[in-house]
Amino acid sequence: MxxxxxxxxxxxxxxxxxxxxxxxxxxxxxxxxxxxxxxxxxxxxxxxxxxxxxxxxxxxxxxxxxxxxxxxxxSPEVAQALEQLAAIAPADSLYRNQQRKAGELATVRSCYDHLAGPLAVALTKAFLTRGMLVEDNGGYRAVTSDLWHRIGVVLPDRVGRQPFVRPCLDWTERQPHVAGPLGRQILNHGMDLGWLQRHAHKRGLLLTAPGRTAYDQILDFRPAEMASG
The missing domain is CATH 1.10.10.10 (Winged helix-like DNA-binding domain superfamily/Winged helix DNA-binding domain)
Structure with a gap:
């Protein structure tokens, strides 16, 4: 063994x-x-x-x-393991100082290949509220909806060996956000359309004005709601 x-x-x-x-x-x-x-x-x-x-x-x-x-x-597996450890680990003063200095980092950031932070948590709640996701045996299952296409998600034709979407405990919010291929598609689509942008000199992502408008129009998701998570 x-x-x-x-x-x-x-x-x-x-x-x-x-x-x-x-x-x-x-x-x-x-x-x-x-x-x-x-x-x-x-x-x-x-x-x-x-x-x-x-x-x-x-x-x-x-x-x-x-x-x-x-x-x-x-690898993505390393990122997933670290994210889960971070969710249960205490944060030190350096992280809190970085969080204050980064501004938007606390609201919009990426965790390896998917969105994280208050925006990601709030989006996940919106998916559940609108029936786009359902909880299934401790995980998530994506339900067919025209709204997925509008935020860049293409649902698979069949169930694969790896989950298409999984809940991931956010390490600052202590609430789940979506990860897996579904989460990766959302992030990539937002970046491609300019809804999300990388900061030039600091960590985190910037939610642009077009991004706020798009999420509001597609999900009836208010900018104030996004800011607060």
Whole structure:
């Protein structure tokens, strides 16, 4: 019998600087050593050692592009596991300071490949209220609706081995938002149409005026409601 090496993973995430870098990577983008060092409040030299440990544990991958080396989470499964751990872990003062400085980060952000934060939680509630989603054996099941197409979601013709949509406990709101392929389609569609935009110099996403209008028209979803989650 093969025993999972939880001890290796535990050691990798046991340091606060490493967990802060992992939280930065949970946004879904790749970052350089220097960027991750700045996020964790450590020197690039120290960040190099931490990133090597995260790579050895299978949590992070390094990719060279030109003269720069970028680091990203190793897989969607890693992102999902970290998100669930984050939902039950206490937040430190660094995260709270970043949250205050980031402004829109607290309202609109991505968690790896899907939306997270108050906007994502509020959208999920809207899907349930309008019957687009139903709770099913502890998960979600998407129900055919013309509204899905309008927010960029194409429902599968048949049930696959992996769930098309699953509830994911939001690590700041402590309430579920949608993840899986459905969540990924919503995020990608919003980005493609300019409803959501990346901030140039800080974490998180920006919900644009066209995005607020679109969600309001499609889901009867008020901008004030979106802002408050």
């Amino acid at each position: 093969i025993t999972p090496r939880f001890d290796i993973l535990g050691q990798a995430i046991s340091d606060a600087s490493r967990t802060r870098m992992l939280c930065e990577l949970m946004e879904g983008r790749a970052y350089t050593n220097k960027e991750l060092a700045s996020a964790a409040g450590i020197t690039p030299q120290t960040a190099t050692a931490h990133l090597r440990m995260l790579q050895d544990a299978g949590l992070v991958l390094a990719e060279k592009s030109g003269r720069c080396v970028y680091h990203r989470l190793a």
